[in-house]
Amino acid sequence: KEFIANNPSVVMPWDDKKYRIPGGALIPNNVPFMLGVAGNSIKNTHNKMPNVRNYLAVVAHGMQLPIDRAIEVEARFFANTLQSKEAKAMMRSIFINRQNAVKGKYKPAGLENSAKVEFKKVGVLGAGMMGAGIAYASVTSGIEVVLKDVSIEAAEKGKDYTKNLLAVRVSKGKMTQEKMDETLSKIKTTADYADLKDCDLIIEAVFENIQLKSEVTKLTEAQISTSTVFASNTSSIPITKLAEASVRDDKFIGIHFFSPVDKMMLVEVIPGEKTSKETIAAAIDYVAKIKKIPIVVKDSYSFYVNRVFAVLFEELGKLVDEGVSFVLIENLWKNMGMPVGAFALADELYLPLIQKLGQTAIDLGFIDKNNLPAWNVIINKLIELGRLGKKDGKGFYDYSSSPKRMWTGLKDLFPEKDHGMSNETIQKRIFHRAAVETARCLEEGIVGTPDECDLGSLFGMGFLPYTGGAAGYMDYIGLEKFISECDELTTKYGNGFKIPDTLRSKKSIY
Numbered sequence: 001k002e003f004i005a006n007n008p009s010v011v012m013p014w015d016d017k018k019y020r021i022p023g024g025a026l027i028p029n030n031v032p033f034m035l036g037v038a039g040n041s042i043k044n045t046h047n048k049m050p051n052v053r054n055y056l057a058v059v060a061h062g063m064q065l066p067i068d069r070a071i072e073v074e075a076r077f078f079a080n081t082l083q084s085k086e087a088k089a090m091m092r093s094i095f096i097n098r099q100n101a102v103k104g105k106y107k108p109a110g111l112e113n114s115a116k117v118e119f120k121k122v123g124v125l126g127a128g129m130m131g132a133g134i135a136y137a138s139v140t141s142g143i144e145v146v147l148k149d150v151s152i153e154a155a156e157k158g159k160d161y162t163k164n165l166l167a168v169r170v171s172k173g174k175m176t177q178e179k180m181d182e183t184l185s186k187i188k189t190t191a192d193y194a195d196l197k198d199c200d201l202i203i204e205a206v207f208e209n210i211q212l213k214s215e216v217t218k219l220t221e222a223q224i225s226t227s228t229v230f231a232s233n234t235s236s237i238p239i240t241k242l243a244e245a246s247v248r249d250d251k252f253i254g255i256h257f258f259s260p261v262d263k264m265m266l267v268e269v270i271p272g273e274k275t276s277k278e279t280i281a282a283a284i285d286y287v288a289k290i291k292k293i294p295i296v297v298k299d300s301y302s303f304y305v306n307r308v309f310a311v312l313f314e315e316l317g318k319l320v321d322e323g324v325s326f327v328l329i330e331n332l333w334k335n336m337g338m339p340v341g342a343f344a345l346a347d348e349l350y351l352p353l354i355q356k357l358g359q360t361a362i363d364l365g366f367i368d369k370n371n372l373p374a375w376n377v378i379i380n381k382l383i384e385l386g387r388l389g390k391k392d393g394k395g396f397y398d399y400s401s402s403p404k405r406m407w408t409g410l411k412d413l414f415p416e417k418d419h420g421m422s423n424e425t426i427q428k429r430i431f432h433r434a435a436v437e438t439a440r441c442l443e444e445g446i447v448g449t450p451d452e453c454d455l456g457s458l459f460g461m462g463f464l465p466y467t468g469g470a471a472g473y474m475d476y477i478g479l480e481k482f483i484s485e486c487d488e489l490t491t492k493y494g495n496g497f498k499i500p501d502t503l504r505s506k507k508s509i510y
Contacts, residue, residue: 014067026063034060048337048466050084089468089476092510093458097451102288106269106296106452108277117282119143119289123199123224125216127158127189130233131205133261135187136162141290145187146195155189162187165262193223200225201286203255205233208360213237214245221247229282231255236302236360239272250276253283256303257292258460259349266459267292268303293459295452301366304447305460306357308470311437315429315496316342317375323417324426326396326410332427339462343396343406346379350389355379381413431473432486433496434463438470439509443500450509475509 004010013019023029034056041052054077062070081087104112122138124131127149135145139162149155163184169175188195196202202220206212213232221230231253232242243249254270267287271280280296287294297303302310319329330341346354358376361367367376382388382395387407389395397404421429438453440446447453454469463469467476474482483504489497 051081054081086466089472093454093468107281111281117285119201121199123196123202125204126206127155132158132161137290202230217245239299243272249274268297298446313375315433321374323419325416347390347395435473
């Protein structure tokens with residue numbers, strides 16, 4: 001009020017006739033800069049995001065026009081962005097569906113608006129990368145953590161994960177040293193199951209082995225209260241199978257995090273056959289409390305995200321087997337708008353871990369060990385050669401130089417052949433396959449709603465954000481066109497592209 005009273009004729013800088021844009025006008029001063037920005041934008045978005053193109057256009061035009069005319073131009077480009085199918089898909093999935101999930105929309109019927117369960121102390125079994133990440137997510141959300149491993153030394157190493165992440169925040173001025181110390185004091189490290197007795201939630205994050213998980217379940221349940229929720233962070237083993245080791249399977253549930261936990265927002269909540277509705281609702285409350293996005297997934301092998309990931313990589317293996325080069329697949333994958341290349345992602349995940357998941361599938365009878373898919377053969381071959389992934393400095397890529405480069409030996413191990421497919425066909429084989437598997441998950445009730453499929457694929461695997469997710473991808477293309485293309489792909493490339501019958505009667509996924 002004082003400013004207005006003392007400046008009755010205030011003029012905004014751009015209304016001053018002598019005003020000049022800082023750094024000079026677009027021509028000639030900023031042309032090189034704008035060219036660089038445009039180039040980097042295309043590189044990072046692969047020209048899939050109309051908002052990026054439009055705001056670059058607004059700047060380029062606006063710097064050459066009077067302010068009033070520039071604002072009109074901006075309004076037109078904004079309206080164009082707002083009406084794009086990309087904007088509608090992203091607003092639906094990233095804004096509306098995400099908020100609904102955190103608010104409890106996917107709780108069991110009748111419990112959507114129930115009072116939230118407050119967890120004060122969480123016990124984490126296993127202080128490896130996953131367990132350490134879960135401890136970090138919990139303690140930074142105000143929950144006390146008991147971090148247990150086979151030894152105090154192993155548990156302390158897991159606690160160091162939180163210490164190192166918080167130290168980065170302190171160095172950037174985002175947290176005080178006092179707050180860091182206070183947060184770390186809420187993590188108790190132990191090797192003794194008895195220290196878990198006061199926990200109101202247990203999250204098991206030990207190795208992906210049924211016998212080991214069963215053993216720690218029994219030892220933990222001998223110490224904790226009958227009201228304590230017990231959750232497994234398994235990435236693929238059915239929860240009902242793991243719950244056989246529990247004496248109170250109504251309190252047993254799957255809470256599947258994604259790695260690295262401190263960065264990945266998605267959590268799959270997986271009820272077993274006997275998990276109570278109240279336990280499901282409580283698990284969702286915990287996920288929301290630690291600022292993650294919960295979706296509910298039916299108990300089954302690999303659940304939702306890893307199931308879709310599996311068919312994606314299965315199709316990549318088939319493409320390599322048919323003679324398509326790794327480099328072409330990687331570039332076509334990124335060109336569609338995926339944030340990280342497929343084989344770079346495999347290196348990040350670590351090839352022995354992928355091999356171990358494949359072995360679990362073999363043990364459970366989902367893969368025939370005498371007829372391994374091409375993808376499993378590729379992984380096994382690289383591991384035989386000592387190429388284990390990024391943290392070992394070599395996998396699909398060589399990391400000895402910067403930037404990393406795809407290993408040239410791949411073309412000798414898996415020679416290129418004349419495959420006769422266009423780039424567009426290769427991309428359809430990859431991403432249509434993921435969408436078909438999502439449609440099957442919906443038909444089988446693995447995931448209850450297209451909303452949750454989109455959240456799962458977006459935040460669990462980074463699936464083409466501009467389409468809204470793997471379910472929205474079908475509407476993005478147009479469901480009728482998508483079905484027609486899949487029918488053609490089925491004829492040429494097999495039943496992996498066969499559309500569920502229930503999809504044919506729909507006009508839209510949403």
